[in-house]
Amino acid sequence: VNNRVSSIIPRPFYARDAVTVARELLGKLLVHGGTSGIIIETEAYLGIDDLAAHSAAGITPRTKVIFGEPGHAYVYLNYGIHECLNIVAEPEGTAGCVLLRALKPVDGIELMRTRRRHAKDLAGGPGKLTQALGINRTLNGADLTIGPLTVHDLRLTPEIQITERIGITKSTDLPLRFLAARLTN
């Protein structure tokens, strides 16, 4: 765990287009609250020409972080119940983010079980992974290059599978969902 401190991904990684960041986040380690997991599923949300993205509505109190400095967290409450974690991409001033949809649990699995109230699937969904790692809206806007929420490079190069995004009703035909093929499990 200590050698991961030096492997925090620096800001330029995130200052690229959302599709590239979404692809390259696969195989990285997400760390928070004594728990961690390898990112195995992501979706890219674009700033323009993407009606499914919250940023399509322009800059509002809710979406301003998506237009801000890359490498920060965008956390929102969905369906009144679930916290969803996104990582802001694109240079500052341009909207774009990556929804983290699934993790493979690595550290603190017992703690995850407690947080998930002993549900069978610990982190196989956007609302599940935030619950497992103890992530909530107080982390909205947090800088991932500083912590306590961080992403680390494990130097893995997973096989990437691409599909359309799921769980949305607009712009459903875009191939913006990415899965780490051999890590999913």
Added chain:
DNA sequence: CGTTAGATTTCCT
């Protein structure tokens, strides 16, 4: 100020 739809999960049949 009231209405509505939503980047989901879980439990039921």
Added chain:
DNA sequence: GGAAATCTAACGT
């Protein structure tokens, strides 16, 4: 495979 749970941002009046 379908519906309920539960809250709030965004939009219309």
